[in-house]
Amino acid sequence: MILEIARRAKTASKTLALISTEAKNAALVSLAEALLVSSGELLAANAVDVQAARAAGLSEAMIDRLLLTDKRIGNLASDLRHLAGLPDPVGQQFDATTLPNGMSLRKQRVPLGVLGVIYESRPNVTMDVAGLAIKTGNAAILRGGSETINSNRALVKIIQISLGANQLPADTIQFIDSPDRALVLELLKMHDYIDIIIPRGGANLHNFCRQNSQIPVITGGMGICHLYVDESANLDASLPVIFNSKVQRPSACNSLDTVLVHKNIAENFLARIVAELAPAGVTFRAEPRAAALLKEQDPALVQPAGPDDFDTEWLALILGLKVVDGLDEAIQHIATHSTAHSDGILTENNENAARFINEVDSAAVYVNASTRFTDGGQFGLGAEVAISTQRLHARGPMGLAELTTYKWVAEGSYTVRT
Amino acid sequence: MILEIARRAKTASKTLALISTEAKNAALVSLAEALLVSSGELLAANAVDVQAARAAGLSEAMIDRLLLTDKRIGNLASDLRHLAGLPDPVGQQFDATTLPNGMSLRKQRVPLGVLGVIYESRPNVTMDVAGLAIKTGNAAILRGGSETINSNRALVKIIQISLGANQLPADTIQFIDSPDRALVLELLKMHDYIDIIIPRGGANLHNFCRQNSQIPVITGGMGICHLYVDESANLDASLPVIFNSKVQRPSACNSLDTVLVHKNIAENFLARIVAELAPAGVTFRAEPRAAALLKEQDPALVQPAGPDDFDTEWLALILGLKVVDGLDEAIQHIATHSTAHSDGILTENNENAARFINEVDSAAVYVNASTRFTDGGQFGLGAEVAISTQRLHARGPMGLAELTTYKWVAEGSYTVRT
Numbered sequence: 076m077i078l079e080i081a082r083r084a085k086t087a088s089k090t091l092a093l094i095s096t097e098a099k100n101a102a103l104v105s106l107a108e109a110l111l112v113s114s115g116e117l118l119a120a121n122a123v124d125v126q127a128a129r130a131a132g133l134s135e136a137m138i139d140r141l142l143l144t145d146k147r148i149g150n151l152a153s154d155l156r157h158l159a160g161l162p163d164p165v166g167q168q169f170d171a172t173t174l175p176n177g178m179s180l181r182k183q184r185v186p187l188g189v190l191g192v193i194y195e196s197r198p199n200v201t202m203d204v205a206g207l208a209i210k211t212g213n214a215a216i217l218r219g220g221s222e223t224i225n226s227n228r229a230l231v232k233i234i235q236i237s238l239g240a241n242q243l244p245a246d247t248i249q250f251i252d253s254p255d256r257a258l259v260l261e262l263l264k265m266h267d268y269i270d271i272i273i274p275r276g277g278a279n280l281h282n283f284c285r286q287n288s289q290i291p292v293i294t295g296g297m298g299i300c301h302l303y304v305d306e307s308a309n310l311d312a313s314l315p316v317i318f319n320s321k322v323q324r325p326s327a328c329n330s331l332d333t334v335l336v337h338k339n340i341a342e343n344f345l346a347r348i349v350a351e352l353a354p355a356g357v358t359f360r361a362e363p364r365a366a367a368l369l370k371e372q373d374p375a376l377v378q379p380a381g382p383d384d385f386d387t388e389w390l391a392l393i394l395g396l397k398v399v400d401g402l403d404e405a406i407q408h409i410a411t412h413s414t415a416h417s418d419g420i421l422t423e424n425n426e427n428a429a430r431f432i433n434e435v436d437s438a439a440v441y442v443n444a445s446t447r448f449t450d451g452g453q454f455g456l457g458a459e460v461a462i463s464t465q466r467l468h469a470r471g472p473m474g475l476a477e478l479t480t481y482k483w484v485a486e487g488s489y490t491v492r493t
Numbered sequence: 494m495i496l497e498i499a500r501r502a503k504t505a506s507k508t509l510a511l512i513s514t515e516a517k518n519a520a521l522v523s524l525a526e527a528l529l530v531s532s533g534e535l536l537a538a539n540a541v542d543v544q545a546a547r548a549a550g551l552s553e554a555m556i557d558r559l560l561l562t563d564k565r566i567g568n569l570a571s572d573l574r575h576l577a578g579l580p581d582p583v584g585q586q587f588d589a590t591t592l593p594n595g596m597s598l599r600k601q602r603v604p605l606g607v608l609g610v611i612y613e614s615r616p617n618v619t620m621d622v623a624g625l626a627i628k629t630g631n632a633a634i635l636r637g638g639s640e641t642i643n644s645n646r647a648l649v650k651i652i653q654i655s656l657g658a659n660q661l662p663a664d665t666i667q668f669i670d671s672p673d674r675a676l677v678l679e680l681l682k683m684h685d686y687i688d689i690i691i692p693r694g695g696a697n698l699h700n701f702c703r704q705n706s707q708i709p710v711i712t713g714g715m716g717i718c719h720l721y722v723d724e725s726a727n728l729d730a731s732l733p734v735i736f737n738s739k740v741q742r743p744s745a746c747n748s749l750d751t752v753l754v755h756k757n758i759a760e761n762f763l764a765r766i767v768a769e770l771a772p773a774g775v776t777f778r779a780e781p782r783a784a785a786l787l788k789e790q791d792p793a794l795v796q797p798a799g800p801d802d803f804d805t806e807w808l809a810l811i812l813g814l815k816v817v818d819g820l821d822e823a824i825q826h827i828a829t830h831s832t833a834h835s836d837g838i839l840t841e842n843n844e845n846a847a848r849f850i851n852e853v854d855s856a857a858v859y860v861n862a863s864t865r866f867t868d869g870g871q872f873g874l875g876a877e878v879a880i881s882t883q884r885l886h887a888r889g890p891m892g893l894a895e896l897t898t899y900k901w902v903a904e905g906s907y908t909v910r911t
């Protein structure tokens with residue numbers, strides 16, 4: 076079954092690679108309409124998943140993640156329309172040059188081919204990936220969570236009918252319609268047909284893919300993020316940055332996990348951080364030096380940091396606090412505990428800023444800015460496929476161009492190598 | 494043992510990433526000198542390998558591959574000096590922009606980290622990879638063939654002493670000094686320490702790495718390459734291109750394997766190909782239509798193509814010949830039989846050239862040029878790490894920049910996300 080799906084995806088990808096930008100955009104707009112027209116059908120399928128989730132005793136937070144509503148369907152449709160308006164990376168030419176022998180040489184963007192996307196719970200990922208794949212001329216094989224299998228089946232049915240009506244291959248978007256986990260293992264071995272595996276989910280899913288895949292895997296999404304407050308920082312201006320990084324959306328991977336504070340400013344500034352963030356519901360985990368400076372605080376608010384606390388991605392209103400002797404210790408702490416996602420320095424010292432930029436090896440390095448900017452939309456990429464914390468192909472926010480590769484195109488006049 | 498090597502490489506890579514271009518270039522020049530000074534020692538170690546290879550009954554061609562001579566050592570030294578003169582990709586900034594909120598954003602090249610390079614026979618690869626790694630600030634773990642273990646041990650000793658004398662970490666270049674194959678399997682699982690696996694060898698080695706690696710693998714080097722001679726081609730000018738593609742260096746992966754000839758010109762032109770290439774020692778494998786047109790030829794020169802002949806990378810003076818009805822059949826044949834390395838069209842028809850460029854999905858696509866140009870040096874990259882036929886990270890010839898990744902650098906004024 077998987078082999079058949081993979082083969083069909085490969086065949087579809089060859090057709091897709093040659094489809095015009097206009098046809099792809101028309102298909103996206105048409106799919107947005109189909110989604111709205113079929114919302115009743117979708118909500119009915121989703122209700123089956125929600126009922127099963129309730130019966131299985133899933134938490135309300137989990138149920139909310141898999142819930143579709145008219146409003147959410149509307150958002151999916153407008154995301155598709157937005158995507159239709161973005162530039163098409165396929166066909167873009169770059170690095171053009173003329174060689175000394177007169178041969179012209181350039182690179183030209185082409186689709187990656189076939190994407191394998193493995194994700195959990197949220198059915199909106201299904202439409203999100205379908206849109207990105209259509210836009211970039213890639214075929215995609217989707218494997219969603221078993222909790223949303225009815226919603227995904229309904230979504231993929233709408234997608235495939237809409238694709239067919241727009242003269243695009245229905246196999247552009249396929250869906251593994253079975254909760255059997257062995258099929259995922261099979262999928263990860265289809266290296267002759269699938270070009271990239273994109274897991275969207277927690278660390279376990281990423282590790283599973285990396286350990287079992289014979290296809291390159293884009294791992295990412297895990298962020299243990301730091302801000303280092305240098306002695307020279309404008310402290311009044313730093314507080315809102317810390318607040319924004321931690322509080323604006325604590326469940327995001329680019330939200331702040333640990334603040335490192337220079338020892339010379341720690342005594343007052345740690346207390347100011349607590350005063351600023353506690354009203355928003357933040358609690359704190361302080362290492363001994365920081366804890367000593369905060370010993371007057373409510374122990375429910377400021378707890379001593381446990382042994383794993385600085386290696387934890389909180390995804391919640393919890394913030395680690397640590398006093399450091401200076402930039403060296405801050406860089407060392409980040410090298411040891413960061414997941415190389417997003418880390419920043421708050422400073423007025425240009426030399427320290429330059430050292431931080433060079434020496435902190437994270438996908439995104441910030442000077443005097445919130446870690447929350449690590450995002451395809453915020454970085455102006457128009458759309459976001461994933462945030463990569465691995466080093467090959469793409470690092471940090473991946474946009475449409477990162478779902479392409481290139482071919483070299485050389486044009487000569489019957490030119491031979493001497 | 495492998496874990497220890499991998500950990501040391503990771504540690505070295507962190508130091509290396511911050512070393513200046515000047516220091517890296519000085520280390521390369523110094524290594525070139527060390528190589529010449531130690532040539533006696535090197536030749537003695539190499540003689541042990543050569544003797545063992547003779548005793549084991551290896552072919553003279555194989556022995557030549559592992560042989561070091563004064564001249565070859567001289568070439569290695571001058572390659573290192575050449576490398577020292579090339580631009581350093583590390584630190585290069587690109588895609589710089591200022592976001593609407595005033596935050597400046599750019600990408601900055603950083604080393605990949607740790608390279609795992611697995612190769613066969615030729616000891617020159619050891620020095621080649623060492624030079625590329627030093628230049629790009631990457632650490633490398635080398636696993637050479639057991640036939641050259643004495644030569645490699647001597648080379649790596651020279652490298653490590655020279656690195657130490659230049660204040661670079663000796664662990665920049667490490668070598669797995671054991672023929673035990675189980676160690677390669679262990680190496681392929683060190684995803685916490687090694688960032689990329691580069692196999693340099695045949696298809697079996699590439700497949701082994703892809704099947705067993707938990708680290709991204711750059712596969713490549715296998716080329717079943719085609720030229721399609723369109724009805725409109727300048728035939729007089731096409732013959733030298735075919736000759737060059739096939740004969741200039743038949744053992745190279747970018748050498749020609751199959752010529753596809755438009756049916757309307759095949760009758761005369763096939764015979765001209767045979768007449769042009771046969772004196773250079775080329776023999777031919779013709780599919781039935783081509784064979785029928787060449788039935789007057791010496792059967793030792795033109796044999797009927799066997800069932801696997803069009804799926805064989807010849808690496809020898811053998812050329813497949815096939816008549817096609819036109820561009821569609823040519824593109825279809827290439828899609829079925831090419832390894833997506835290097836394929837070209839010879840034509841005077843711009844529309845057919847454009848279709849070929851768009852529809853043939855190979856790493857390098859040529860119009861009116863020899864397939865032999867697919868090479869880092871020929872493409873002006875200065876150096877070549879590998880030729881990738883996979884689709885992620887880099888495609889076709891990989892130069893120094895392809896041994897780097899990037900970080901995003903964002904500089905704000907205490908900027909927060911709204």
